[in-house]
Amino acid sequence: MNKLRLRYSKTQRAKYISHLDLMSTMQRALLRAEIPLQYSQGFNPHPYLSVALPLPVGLDSTCELMDIRVTEETLDLTGIAQKITACLPDGLEVTDCYIPAVKFTEIAWIEIHGTLIFDSGPPADAVAGLRGRYAQKSILISKKTKRGMSDIDIAQHIKDVEFLHGSNITLSAKISAQNPTLSPDNFISALKGEYDELFPDYAFFSRKEIFDSNMTVFK
Amino acid sequence: MDIKLERILRDVQKPARYTGGEFRQIIKDQAEVSTTVAYCFPDTYEIGMSNLGLRIMYGVLNSIDGCSCERVFSPWIDMEEQMRISGLQLYALESGKPVREFDIVAFSLGYELSYTNVLNMLDLAAIPLKSSDRGDEFPLVIAGGTCCFNPEPLADFIDLFVIGEGENAAVELVELYRENRSRDEFLLCASKIEGIYVPSLYDVSYNPDGTVSGISGQNEAALPVKKRIIKDLDSSYFPVDSIVPSTGLVHDRVVLELFRGCVRGCRFCQAGHITRPVRNRSVDTLVSQGVESLKNSGYDELALLSLSTSDYPEIFQLCDSLMQYCEPRRTNLSLPSLRADNFSVELMESVQKVRKAGLTFAPEAGSQRMRDVINKNLTQEQLLETCRVAFEGGWNSVKLYFMLGLPSETDEDVVAIAELSRAVLYTWKQHARNKSRGVRITVSTSCFIPKPHTPFQWEPQIPMDEYLRRVDLLKESMRSKAINYNWHSPEQGYIEAALARGDRRLGAVIEAAWRNGARLDSWSECFSLSRWLEAFETSGLEAGFYAMRERDISEILPWSTVSCGISKEHFLREREAAKKAAISPDCLEGCAGCGMQECVKGGAKDEAKTKI
Numbered sequence: 068m069n070k071l072r073l074r075y076s077k078t079q080r081a082k083y084i085s086h087l088d089l090m091s092t093m094q095r096a097l098l099r100a101e102i103p104l105q106y107s108q109g110f111n112p113h114p115y116l117s118v119a120l121p122l123p124v125g126l127d128s129t130c131e132l133m134d135i136r137v138t139e140e141t142l143d144l145t146g147i148a149q150k151i152t153a154c155l156p157d158g159l160e161v162t163d164c165y166i167p168a169v170k171f172t173e174i175a176w177i178e179i180h181g182t183l184i185f186d187s188g189p190p191a192d193a194v195a196g197l198r199g200r201y202a203q204k205s206i207l208i209s210k211k212t213k214r215g216m217s218d219i220d221i222a223q224h225i226k227d228v229e230f231l232h233g234s235n236i237t238l239s240a241k242i243s244a245q246n247p248t249l250s251p252d253n254f255i256s257a258l259k260g261e262y263d264e265l266f267p268d269y270a271f272f273s274r275k276e277i278f279d280s281n282m283t284v285f286k
Numbered sequence: 287m288d289i290k291l292e293r294i295l296r297d298v299q300k301p302a303r304y305t306g307g308e309f310r311q312i313i314k315d316q317a318e319v320s321t322t323v324a325y326c327f328p329d330t331y332e333i334g335m336s337n338l339g340l341r342i343m344y345g346v347l348n349s350i351d352g353c354s355c356e357r358v359f360s361p362w363i364d365m366e367e368q369m370r371i372s373g374l375q376l377y378a379l380e381s382g383k384p385v386r387e388f389d390i391v392a393f394s395l396g397y398e399l400s401y402t403n404v405l406n407m408l409d410l411a412a413i414p415l416k417s418s419d420r421g422d423e424f425p426l427v428i429a430g431g432t433c434c435f436n437p438e439p440l441a442d443f444i445d446l447f448v449i450g451e452g453e454n455a456a457v458e459l460v461e462l463y464r465e466n467r468s469r470d471e472f473l474l475c476a477s478k479i480e481g482i483y484v485p486s487l488y489d490v491s492y493n494p495d496g497t498v499s500g501i502s503g504q505n506e507a508a509l510p511v512k513k514r515i516i517k518d519l520d521s522s523y524f525p526v527d528s529i530v531p532s533t534g535l536v537h538d539r540v541v542l543e544l545f546r547g548c549v550r551g552c553r554f555c556q557a558g559h560i561t562r563p564v565r566n567r568s569v570d571t572l573v574s575q576g577v578e579s580l581k582n583s584g585y586d587e588l589a590l591l592s593l594s595t596s597d598y599p600e601i602f603q604l605c606d607s608l609m610q611y612c613e614p615r616r617t618n619l620s621l622p623s624l625r626a627d628n629f630s631v632e633l634m635e636s637v638q639k640v641r642k643a644g645l646t647f648a649p650e651a652g653s654q655r656m657r658d659v660i661n662k663n664l665t666q667e668q669l670l671e672t673c674r675v676a677f678e679g680g681w682n683s684v685k686l687y688f689m690l691g692l693p694s695e696t697d698e699d700v701v702a703i704a705e706l707s708r709a710v711l712y713t714w715k716q717h718a719r720n721k722s723r724g725v726r727i728t729v730s731t732s733c734f735i736p737k738p739h740t741p742f743q744w745e746p747q748i749p750m751d752e753y754l755r756r757v758d759l760l761k762e763s764m765r766s767k768a769i770n771y772n773w774h775s776p777e778q779g780y781i782e783a784a785l786a787r788g789d790r791r792l793g794a795v796i797e798a799a800w801r802n803g804a805r806l807d808s809w810s811e812c813f814s815l816s817r818w819l820e821a822f823e824t825s826g827l828e829a830g831f832y833a834m835r836e837r838d839i840s841e842i843l844p845w846s847t848v849s850c851g852i853s854k855e856h857f858l859r860e861r862e863a864a865k866k867a868a869i870s871p872d873c874l875e876g877c878a879g880c881g882m883q884e885c886v887k888g889g890a891k892d893e894a895k896t897k898i
Contacts, residue, residue: 079287079307080287080305080306080307081307081532083295083301083302083304083305084302084532084533085300085302085533087534088302088532088533088534089532091534091538092309092530092532094584095309095530095583095584095585096309096584097584098584098586099309099530099581099582099583099584106616112616124301124302125295125296125301154309154584155309156307156308156309156530156532157306157307157308157311158307269293269296271292
């Protein structure tokens with residue numbers, strides 16, 4: 068039994084594929100690519116596919132990770148990424164395939180980029196206002212948890228927040244990947260209420276990179 | 287992607303069904319494309335992508351040099367609302383191009399309750415609904431599929447209908463379209479192609495009582511228009527390298543089409559009549575198509591499709607060969623549409639080595655008399671014997687489908703459904719391998735809908751309250767807790783019955799219903815009977831006239847503009863036989879003389895004999 072890690076991007080139209088649908092889409096693509104998948108034992112055998120950080124629908128990413136198990140100990144990994152990509156729908160692309168050394172639990176931070184769109188143009192001093200908001204010592208948001216909605220302070224769970232003014236406002240930030248898991252939606256929900264005029268009419272985000280707690284790129 | 291669309295997708299359920307981009311969608315180089323077809327399925331993506339007809343026609347049209355076919359589905363209510371608010375026109379999934387910019391807009395009509403979706407999709411595409419309101423600047427709007435065997439209710443909206451199997455007719459139509467004629471000239475030329483019905487070339491007149499008094503064709507238009515069939519399925523196109531969706535479908539699996547047509551002559555069944563004669567694919571073709579489809583798709587389920595799978599002559603050989611490929615690859619082979627009278631259980635056992643899914647049978651009626659009336663050719667002994675084998679083999683769940691309101695049905699026949707179900711339960715008690723797990727017997731009833739081109743095409747549908755009375759009667763007769771009884775509401779069936787046997791005047795009703803908000807009518811959560819009844823009223827018509835009236839055999843039936851190849855004499859003979867509860871042989875036993883000219887002389891039996 069051999070564990071393999073796939074790094075892939077999920078962009079363009081593929082960003083609307085839900086996590087659950089992604090699992091079957093990947094499974095079928097791997098079978099089409101004739102990857103010797105390892106199946107679970109038991110009544111209803113299924114291949115082992117495990118995604119590091121499920122991506123919310125509508126989010127772009129160029130740094131997704133998925134672990135799979137294959138039956139062959141010595142699988143030739145050269146060209147395997149291209150082989151799988153050739154079997155994937157538009158917008159899904161495997162960029163790397165390797166034997167993993169670390170577990171997903173080591174992932175700590177996600178770098179996100181975003182564009183905030185205001186239908187009637189960004190409000191005056193928006194960038195200053197946004198910078199001010201995210202520099203505060205305490206940033207309370209309301210987040211859905213297993214027990215329902217609860218208020219959490221995300222100030223300790225975001226860093227390197229930067230806003231830039233262009234035709235739209237763009238941002239980059241690093242947000243906590245696990246414990247708690249923050250999404251870009253959580254991130255901008257800090258603008259709801261008191262900062263409503265800074266809350267965009269529409270925003271799109273991408274995941275750019277993932278890091279461990281030492282801010283080393285997670286492989 | 288279009289930013290307008292991206293913003294909408296944030297707010298709708300299951301956005302992946304609106305994006306396209308699936309594996310193996312076909313996008314052609316626009317520089318090499320001269321004819322574009324928007325293949326519109328008038329229901330949601332999950333339903334449409336499960337449809338084999340769509341996959342066949344998509345492949346056939348895209349195989350034509352310089353012809354590009356893209357898919358379009360009906361948006362769900364939330365998506366439609368967002369599209370209307372933001373002014374986003376209906377677009378094709380592959381390119382995102384507005385449907386209005388295509389040359390040909392082709393609808394697939396599989397069920398009557400999708401008619402309002404056709405209008406809704408035209409409207410969302412900013413194409414005028416009525417054929418007569420569309421000039422040369424608009425796409426040609428055509429339709430194919432089962433419902434075209436009564437094209438009249440949509441005659442106002444569709445420029446031409448393809449009657450019967452569309453594989454060859456579609457190619458001929460595209461070729462003709464490329465000769466660059468004006469719309470009217472094109473339609474006139476198209477009407478000379480076999481199987482093409484151009485409704486604007488026919489005049490229909492009515493008697494004061496609302497029945498049709500005459501149908502006449504202009505410019506030597508064929509009357510009736512004869513359906514098209516594919517003579518040899520082995521050499522016809524089959525989509526072995528079809529699109530693999532990235533989001534869940536209703537039927538998410540590889541499908542193999544075993545044969546078209548049906549040797550049985552069940553008198554209520556439209557599919558069994560309009561798809562005659564029976565044409566089988568060979569085992570070799572099916573096995574290679576199955577293996578190739580599985581390899582190309584990565585699916586882990588393969589379903590055998592036909593009107594009656596256990597009637598495929600070499601079914602065991604086929605299943606054995608497929609299992610040799612499927613079993614080591616953890617691929618399930620599923621067999622819907624099995625008859626309860628033959629070796630179905632044996633067959634199920636041969637393919638379901640691990641999991642035992644439930645068994646589903648459709649005896650259709652409870653009493654022997656009633657089953658003879660509909661020519662189901664199934665005895666209670668056969669059904670119970672099948673159940674006995676199943677229970678002994680470890681199955682503990684059976685679903686039984688019935689119709690209420692079949693011609694000549696009495697209360698005794700209704701109660702017989704309960705008796706039959708009890709007999710199945712008793713069979714379980716006697717023969718179950720392991721009784722501790724209990725048994726689940728599910729009985730479902732729906733209201734019989736008389737359909738065109740069947741021996742019952744002259745029969746009335748029973749009123750809705752009468753159906754409900756029979757449901758109550760049946761409910762009272764079902765005593766056991768092990769038997770679970772479900773019944774379908776008769777409301778959708780009533781409108782389906784009216785549309786199924788409607789004439790051209792129903793165009794106004796469909797349009798009025800759509801303007802009242804009717805769409806996605808096949809979804810019970812979207813369907814509203816009052817919306818439809820109101821539409822009938824504003825159009826000065828009555829649904830009951832179409833659904834519940836017994837037609838005189840001398841009446842000109844609205845759908846006599848098209849022919850499925852079976853003679854009126856045959857339908858009348860079968861109708862008389864039904865009145866006497868007399869059964870007719872299936873095509874393998876003897877020829878009932880239905881008049882199907884393309885059929886092997888003397889019925890399918892001769893063909894079967896020559897094979898032996």
